[in-house]
Amino acid sequence: MRMLPSPTFDLPAVGQTLMIDADDTLWENNHLFDRAIASFVTFLDHKTHTPDEVRDHLNRIEHDRVRLHGYGLASFRKSLVICFEELSGEVVTEAHRTEIDRFTALITESPIELLPEVDTTLAYLAGRHRLLLVTKGAEEEQVRKLERSGLADYFDGVEVLSEKHVEAYLELRHRHACEAATTWMIGNSPKSDVNPALAAGLNAVLVPHANTWVLEHEKLSDAPEGQRLLTVDRFTDLRLHF
Template sequence: MSQGQTLVFDADDTLWENNVVFERVIDDFLGWLAHPTLDRTELRAVLDEVQRANALTHGYGSAMLLRSLGDCAERLRGRPATRAEQDEVEALAAVLIDHRVELIDGVAETLAELGGRYALLLLTKGDLTEQQRKIDTSGLAGHFRAVDIVAEKDGETYRRFIERHGLTAGDSWMIGNSPKSDILPARAAGMNAVFIPNAHTWVLEHSELDPADEGVLRLNGFRELLKHF
């Protein structure tokens, strides 16, 4: 790759583990529900539907999940939650507020080396305060020329990002774990992309990628970036 390339990184589940913590909370919640007729798979389908709807109106992050857990419980029980039930759900989700940022293996060293060769930027979606806290505590902020926290990552978001930072789309690479938020909309905006899958990627971020798309580089791990850039 030429020195003129710009590398743009996703944050959650690309630089650090995130959804695995959410999944632990969800697993505890499904056990707490103990529905008399639905199994865990069926309960999870209801919760996914609730989260999909809430993400459209309330965005992403811990607050949206907490709201979704409460809404799911009320839908399945056919009544408003009691104060005690609300407290129990909040207790299940409390770990989301204070959990320690856990960097994915090789991220810090790889960013340090790449930063000596290319301009690095960060583009992440979610609640502004929550995402900024994770960025600050990760110790990675100094690697990035700019950090953008947005409500959604679609094609228009990437087009605005390219214009705001004076990028050339064809010389820019979006690096992330989510086909839905990182790869497909970046490609729609004319950027190249690097797909680094994470086994814990949120189910609502899944989408099919075109295996014939030569503008998408597929890697198995973060350290492999150094073999290509």
Template sequence: MLVFDADDTLWENNVVFERVIDDFLKWLDHPTLDRTQLRAVLDDIERANAVTHGYGSKVFLRSLRECLERLRQRPTEAERREIDDLAMALVAHQVELMPGVADALDELAGRHELLLLTKGEREEQQRKLDACGLLHHFTAAHIVPEKNVETYRWLAGQHAVDPGSAWMIGNSPRSDILPARAAGWNAVFIPNANTWVLEHDELDPADAGVLHLNAFPDLLRHF
């Protein structure tokens, strides 16, 4: 069984958030904090909100507002509206598949059972799933609030699969690779230069249960 992450594995996602963050930090133009310091403040707020509120554009917008309030103390209504305008890019963004994804999935679906596992706000993730044009390749698509060891154990049980024969394929060490390995799965790491900083983590280069690939179509040489 091959299980695929969605955001930043099947299609681009975080690059849009990064563009909004770039515009936000330029707009802030803080008198004493440089860009690196401002980003650290925002990262801390996002990290806390991810634990409490989950993921997605609504939580991201909340984080931008909290960052503004922390740095400006008493932001004006016009400043709050400016943040809303910046974040509109997330709402208007269309699903853009990663290179080679559609053709590779077409071949892989003829060889293996494919599942899709994505985390985030259900309505937002479902909108992307409906728009991607890929769902016919998958036996099932699961939207979960978090990807942790328990999630992977639950998924293996849900589909009556031996964890040792399952492969999780994704770009996030934190959500796709490490918890899958901890649950006894194999994993395929396909890095994305735009992976969210909070999804970064260290992978053991000696772990034979993790296959490192450069691009999505490289899967066809192994599965």
């Protein structure tokens, strides 16, 4: 019997640099803050503002604060305190602070919940490409989450940025000697992961998350000529492209 040749598949080129976001790309994150905010809204128990109005007010506070004070639990905790004082008209007491601290402590005490097939996908990608974790926030908190996740060994480098903007990506290109044509930023946020990376001359992959933080919402930019923008349904779909 004549043997037919095995089918061949064109695999993507190896040896690219993949910059990968962490929160809500590798593991669940924003839903933990949502739980803390829901507990805060119940605790505030405002008599005229609806829960959605309280959340909108908190969003405005955070939007104004992160530009000056950055991200992380300390900044989030302070935003809750300010929101309480502004909406209640009361000065926060030690009892109030203790309760607010309890809400934020639940975030740090929650186990790391990896998104589906993240570990096996990273194992595959790490065998073919250089992986850099590129996240933003409080450095100690982000590094601790990475350690707890069990994913640290897949990455050739870790960058915790105060903000992800064009200048930050240009600096990363220089510091890690990245060839723009073979470097990709992968994440769930149009505002932080995709648009500024494209503006810095890199390629990008959007991995949408149903619960991306509202402050990370932004209209997706088009890829400039000579660059590429991909959108995948799930993190594991990266295996089809890399």
